[in-house]
Every structure is written in C-alpha cells, then in structure tokens.
Amino acid sequence: MSRVALTTHNGGVEGAIETYKSNPTPNLIIIETSLMVEEIISSLSKLAEVCDSGTQLLVLGHINDVILYRELKSFGVAEYFVLPVSSQILASAISELFASDDAKPIGRSIAFIGAKGGIGSSTIAHNSAWAIANNIMQDVVILDMDIAFGTSGLNFNQDPATGIADALFASETLDGLKLDRIMSKAAKHINLLSASCNLDKVYDFNERSFENIIELCQQSVPIVILDIPHVWNGWVKHTLSMVDEIVIVVEPDLANLRNAKNIIDILKTLRPTEAEPLLIVNKSGVAKRPEIVAQEFADSIECKLFEEIAFDSAVFGTAANNGQMIAEIAKNHKAVEVFKKIASRVSGRDSEETNKKSVGLSIPSLMKLLKRA
Numbered sequence: 058m059s060r061v062a063l064t065t066h067n068g069g070v071e072g073a074i075e076t077y078k079s080n081p082t083p084n085l086i087i088i089e090t091s092l093m094v095e096e097i098i099s100s101l102s103k104l105a106e107v108c109d110s111g112t113q114l115l116v117l118g119h120i121n122d123v124i125l126y127r128e129l130k131s132f133g134v135a136e137y138f139v140l141p142v143s144s145q146i147l148a149s150a151i152s153e154l155f156a157s158d159d160a161k162p163i164g165r166s167i168a169f170i171g172a173k174g175g176i177g178s179s180t181i182a183h184n185s186a187w188a189i190a191n192n193i194m195q196d197v198v199i200l201d202m203d204i205a206f207g208t209s210g211l212n213f214n215q216d217p218a219t220g221i222a223d224a225l226f227a228s229e230t231l232d233g234l235k236l237d238r239i240m241s242k243a244a245k246h247i248n249l250l251s252a253s254c255n256l257d258k259v260y261d262f263n264e265r266s267f268e269n270i271i272e273l274c275q276q277s278v279p280i281v282i283l284d285i286p287h288v289w290n291g292w293v294k295h296t297l298s299m300v301d302e303i304v305i306v307v308e309p310d311l312a313n314l315r316n317a318k319n320i321i322d323i324l325k326t327l328r329p330t331e332a333e334p335l336l337i338v339n340k341s342g343v344a345k346r347p348e349i350v351a352q353e354f355a356d357s358i359e360c361k362l363f364e365e366i367a368f369d370s371a372v373f374g375t376a377a378n379n380g381q382m383i384a385e386i387a388k389n390h391k392a393v394e395v396f397k398k399i400a401s402r403v404s405g406r407d408s409e410e411t412n413k414k415s416v417g418l419s420i421p422s423l424m425k426l427l428k429r430a
C-alpha cells in the first residue's frame with residue numbers, strides 16, 4: 058500500500074454521490090453502508106452515474122445475504138464484505154484488484170514528444186504532470202527519457218542521487234521495490250526518474266529497454282508521464298506504440314509541420330485503433346516571426362488541434378531559471394489553464410470524453426433488479 062493516496066469522507070453512498078458529482082473519482086472507492094438490500098442497489102445505481110470509467114467499487118455492509126452478494130458482483134462491484142472485516146482481508150482484496158498477475162495496470166502512460174528539439178515538449182510534460190498532481194490529485198511519475206540532456210531535475214529544482222539510468226542498468230533484476238528506491242520525490246504527488254546527464258557513459262538502448270520500467274511504474278502509480286526526447290530510435294517507436302496516450306508538441310513553422318505530419322502518419326500505422334494524439338501548438342505569436350496559423354497547421358496534417366500556448370519568454374524563462382512550474386510563478390497565466398486541460402484529458406478524467414458512468418455497473422440491469430425488489 059506504499060503508494061496508496063487515501064482520503065476518507067463521511068456520509069455513506071449519499072455522501073459519495075455528493076462528493077463525486079463535482080469531483081473526479083479515484084481508482085478505488087470503498088463504501089460503508091447500513092442501507093437495506095433494495096436501497097443499496099438503487100443508491101449504487103446513482104453512484105455509478107457519477108463515477109469515471111476505470112473506478113472500482115468495494116462495498117462494506119451489514120447484510121449477510123448470498124443473493125445480494127451475487128447481485129452486487131454481477132453488476133460490477135469488485136467485492137462485498139459483511140462487517141466487521143479485518144484490515145488484512147481488506148488489504149488483500151485491494152491487492153487482488155490492483156496487484157495480482159491478471160490485474161489491469163492501474164497506471165495510464167502518456168508520452169510527450171516534440172516535432173523538433175527545443176520547442177517545449179518537456180516543459181509541457183512537466184507542467185501537465187504538476188497539474189495532474191495538484192488539480193486532479195493523482196500520483197504521477199515522470200520518466201525523463203532524455204538520459205544525457207534531460208531537464209526534469211532542473212525544472213523541479215532537484216538534483217537526485219539516482220535516476221532513470223540506474224533503473225535501466227539494473228533492468229534485469231529491477232522490481233517494484235528497487236524502483237521505489239531509485240525514484241525521487243520532485244514535489245507533492247510527483248515522483249521522478251530523472252536523467253543522469255552523465256556524458257562519461259553512452260546510451261544505446263534497444264527497442265525494449267524501457268519496457269520493464271514503464272510497466273513497473275504502471276503497476277503502482279496511476280499516471281506515468283514519459284518525457285521523450287526529439288530522436289527517432291527503435292525504443293522511441295516501440296514506446297510510442299505501447300503507451301495509452303500521446304501528446305505531440307509543435308512550433309508553428311514548416312519543419313515542424315513536415316515532422317508532425319510524418320509522426321502522425323507513422324502513429325496511424327503503429328496504433329490504428331488507439332485514440333488520436335493530442336496536438337499542442339506551442340510558442341505561437343513570436344514577434345515578427347512568420348508563422349502558420351495553429352488551426353491551419355492542424356488541418357493540414359489532419360489532426361485535431363487540442364490547444365495552443367503563446368510564446369512568453371518572460372514567464373517561461375523565469376520558471377525554467379528558477380526550477381519552478383508556471384503555476385507557481387503565474388497561477389493565472391493562460392498556459393496554466395492549458396496544462397489543466399491536458400491533465401484532465403490524459404488522466405482520463407475529462408468528463409466530456411469519458412462520460413462519467415462506470416464501476417462496470419450497468420444501469421439498465423440495475424433497473425431490472427429494482428423492479429424485482
């Protein structure tokens with residue numbers, strides 16, 4: 058449970074409905090209820106309407122009834138326990154859900170890549186991670202995959218003793234515990250596998266070098282941010298084929314246009330059934346610079362424009378020099394809103410996209426059950 062971020066609220070199912078009407082739901086909700094059989098089911102159907110997809114539900118109740126148990130299970134409740142229940146039993150039910158061999162990884166992986174170097178892909182990755190940690194309150198791990206030159210340490214004003222290179226070189230024997238020790242804390246809710254930036258070593262990785270690290274991170278941290286450098290190697294291509302979501306950052310010029318088009322084309326063949334990448338046009342509006350209008354840029358590469366961030370050398374420069382996030386130095390800056398928007402989309406908490414409703418509970422079947430009860 059070392060990575061579990063736990064909050065408790067009063068109010069049973071009704072309280073949960075109130076809370077999650079306006080807040081994103083976590084990976085797991087454990088609910089204690091003293092409702093009667095028929096009430097449990099009707100309340101849970103209301104709760105299901107306000108849950109994000111991917112949220113699991115564990116119910117603690119007072120009614121020892123096999124039929125209720127089976128019905129709750131068949132509607133997608135992960136587990137029902139009759140109180141009193143020991144913490145050990147609860148803990149093993151939770152690990153069964155999230156840590157067993159056939160459990161789905163709890164972490165979503167999101168790759169950030171730039172169509173050219175130096176266009177702000179890492180800056181946007183780190184600030185989006187910050188927004189996920191501070192606005193969505195989810196734990197994040199940032200993997201700085203630019204081993205020789207990465208800036209994640211600088212941007213969070215950290216100089217950790219260990220980083221991603223240690224994880225890579227330990228790869229054969231790497232497990233969750235070891236990885237935990239190698240990670241450092243960049244800020245509240247933000248873990249970091251920083252770049253070593255040691256040029257004595259050279260880094261020629263094979264296609265699957267990062268795979269194990271990414272999967273281990275996904276087993277324990279809900280959001281895994283991959284800060285990918287602007288290179289095209291076997292491992293970059295392979296990583297892009299396996300992640301849940303991709304954010305492509307561009308500057309509005311011709312070279313970016315060509316590169317972004319090529320990236321998007323290859324992604325279509327690598328991930329034919331996955332969600333389209335999110336396109337962010339960064340550094341637009343540089344004085345006197347001829348630029349391609351963001352929307353035209355997006356249209357011509359047949360990709361939806363997700364957001365645009367204006368060039369602002371004062372604010373971004375200060376943040377970079379101080380090792381701070383944009384939200385820390387200018388919380389009302391327009392870019393902060395963009396980072397929040399990226400955060401809610403990539404973390405799967407964007408209610409527009411996911412249409413709140415889940416815990417695997419199907420409303421029509423609950424309705425049927427209600428009529429029966």
Ligand SMILES: Nc1ncnc2c1ncn2[C@@H]1O[C@H](COP(=O)(O)OP(=O)(O)O)[C@@H](O)[C@H]1O
Pocket residue numbers: 171173174175176177178179180181208339340341366367368369370373374377
């Ligand atoms: N919108 C922006 N306006 C001004 N400067 C920016 C903006 N976005 C990023 N930068 C700056 O651009 C530089 C390169 O950013 P970085 O994130 O390291 O790029 P990349 O990861 O694409 O190589 C940094 O100094 C950063 O502060």
Ligand SMILES: [Mg+2]
Pocket residue numbers: 178179180203285286287
């Ligand atoms: Mg970078």
